[in-house]
Amino acid sequence: MNELLKKFEQAVKYLFIPYLALMFLLMYPIEYYVQSPGGLSEVERLVSIDYQSDKKIEGTISTTFVMGIPKPTIFQFLVGYFSPYADLSVLPPSYQTYTSSEVTQISYQDKFISVNAAIIVAYLEAQKSDSNIHIAYDYRTMVFGKSSYLSHYNQIAFGDEFVQVVGDGGVVLTSTSDVGLHTTIGETYDFTFRRPNQETYTLGVLKNPETGLFGVTFKGYYLVDKTQTFPIYHENDTTIGGPSGGLLQTLSIYNMLVETDITRGLKIAGTGTIDYQGNVGYIGGVKQKIITAYENRVDVFFIPYLNDVSYDNYLEALNVCEAYHIDPEGWLIPVSHFTDCLDYLESLGDGE
Amino acid sequence: MKQWILMWKNVYQEFGFKAVLDAFLGALVFSFLVMGPIYVILVEIMIVLFYKVITLALLLTIAVMFHNVLLHHLMRQSLQLKRPEAQSPYRKVLWIDMAILSGVFLVVGVLVVLVWIPMWIV
Numbered sequence: 001m002n003e004l005l006k007k008f009e010q011a012v013k014y015l016f017i018p019y020l021a022l023m024f025l026l027m028y029p030i031e032y033y034v035q036s037p038g039g040l041s042e043v044e045r046l047v048s049i050d051y052q053s054d055k056k057i058e059g060t061i062s063t064t065f066v067m068g069i070p071k072p073t074i075f076q077f078l079v080g081y082f083s084p085y086a087d088l089s090v091l092p093p094s095y096q097t098y099t100s101s102e103v104t105q106i107s108y109q110d111k112f113i114s115v116n117a118a119i120i121v122a123y124l125e126a127q128k129s130d131s132n133i134h135i136a137y138d139y140r141t142m143v144f145g146k147s148s149y150l151s152h153y154n155q156i157a158f159g160d161e162f163v164q165v166v167g168d169g170g171v172v173l174t175s176t177s178d179v180g181l182h183t184t185i186g187e188t189y190d191f192t193f194r195r196p197n198q199e200t201y202t203l204g205v206l207k208n209p210e211t212g213l214f215g216v217t218f219k220g221y222y223l224v225d226k227t228q229t230f231p232i233y234h235e236n237d238t239t240i241g242g243p244s245g246g247l248l249q250t251l252s253i254y255n256m257l258v259e260t261d262i263t264r265g266l267k268i269a270g271t272g273t274i275d276y277q278g279n280v281g282y283i284g285g286v287k288q289k290i291i292t293a294y295e296n297r298v299d300v301f302f303i304p305y306l307n308d309v310s311y312d313n314y315l316e317a318l319n320v321c322e323a324y325h326i327d328p329e330g331w332l333i334p335v336s337h338f339t340d341c342l343d344y345l346e347s348l349g350d351g352e
Numbered sequence: 353m354k355q356w357i358l359m360w361k362n363v364y365q366e367f368g369f370k371a372v373l374d375a376f377l378g379a380l381v382f383s384f385l386v387m388g389p390i391y392v393i394l395v396e397i398m399i400v401l402f403y404k405v406i407t408l409a410l411l412l413t414i415a416v417m418f419h420n421v422l423l424h425h426l427m428r429q430s431l432q433l434k435r436p437e438a439q440s441p442y443r444k445v446l447w448i449d450m451a452i453l454s455g456v457f458l459v460v461g462v463l464v465v466l467v468w469i470p471m472w473i474v
Contacts, residue, residue, distance in 0.1 A: 004433075086400060239472060292403055
């Protein structure tokens with residue numbers, strides 16, 4: 001090693017300071033947020049169903065994801081600054097409240113709820129044409145947010161299910177909506193939660209005297225009961241979080257259940273949340289999603305059309321297309337309900 | 353294979369295990385000093401410009417192959433500086449190692465691009 005050190009002594013001496021400066025640019029995080037185009041993720045890799053095994057699905061149905069980089073390094077910030085497709089902003093409030101790992105956990109919970117909603121909507125729609133298909137689901141409440149003053153902050157995990165709380169006078173409350181009425185500020189109450197592995201635990205949680213709150217946010221959702229559902233479906237682990245893939249997940253699951261292939265050999269992508277009635281909801285990052293779809297040369301891109309001028313993703317998408325000289329004709333399809341996608345794809349068949 | 357083992361035996365006999373290990377560690381340190389920032393730069397660009405992930409994964413593969421070339425080049429220089437009059441075929445054996453490893457990295461890189469990345473994006 002000494003021979004090499006002697007040989008490159010001059011270079012090491014002169015490059016030492018610039019080297020440290022370069023490493024500083026590459027390592028030092030700043031309080032910003034960079035959002036840039038991501039990619040497509042085929043829903044079939046996330047959810048698969050053992051049904052209609054004779055059917056051949058010729059096209060693909062994918063959700064669109066974008067890259068969100070909290071606290072980028074100076075170098076990443078500069079790359080984003082010079083990229084025409086990236087957006088730079090100050091760090092969103094969620095990253096000021098939670099660590100990056102907690103924000104990721106929350107986004108996975110969002111996706112979990114979204115996938116369950118997609119399965120319910122798809123099964124109910126497919127049931128209309130195939131009476132063998134049936135689905136059962138229960139209402140659940142999960143831990144979705146935590147405040148810094150929450151007692152036992154580290155023991156109560158995101159995604160844990162709320163089971164019950166023993167309120168004033170020993171009354172057992174199984175609904176979170178009744179908790180405020182039957183508890184007193186400054187007192188501690190026994191909350192019971194269930195972890196994803198079905199293990200239950202009870203902790204005393206203080207109703208904070210300063211805020212008058214327990215410091216835990218709950219979210220209600222419907223969980224599919226796999227034992228009462230046919231055909232059986234399988235979920236794979238995911239590396240992408242968030243609820244914005246709901247619409248395309250619903251479409252893909254529906255396609256796995258029905259007899260005919262609705263894709264018609266097309267590369268279908270899109271974005272939009274889904275609710276239990278099949279309505280499509282608003283999403284963020286439209287610019288990056290349109291660029292992602294365009295870069296990936298999709299044939300059809302479904303986008304929420306909400307008829308609301310201030311919050312309409314379709315209008316936003318048209319503006320993006322105009323700004324980046326992308327022709328939206330024939331592939332950018334506005335939808336308000338899950339069935340709008342089915343109608344559109346069916347109309348393509350009529351035209352052939 | 354036998355030839356390759358024989359050549360390494362010759363190198364060890366002439367330089368000694370300690371000197372060969374020292375040359376390897378020196379080359380590893382210096383090559384990492386050069387390539388470390390390049391890896392970080394490529395990974396950071398890959399995160400921000402994820403829609404170009406395939407291109408950047410291929411660039412990363414090329415960077416790994418270049419690292420391999422640099423490591424073997426520095427190891428050869430180190431051995432040469434230790435014993436300029438050396439007769440053992442250390443240049444040839446290092447060249448063979450470099451070519452084989454570069455091939456391995458190329459195959460791994462192609463597998464990452466074609467198999468691992470599409471599987472990972474779920």
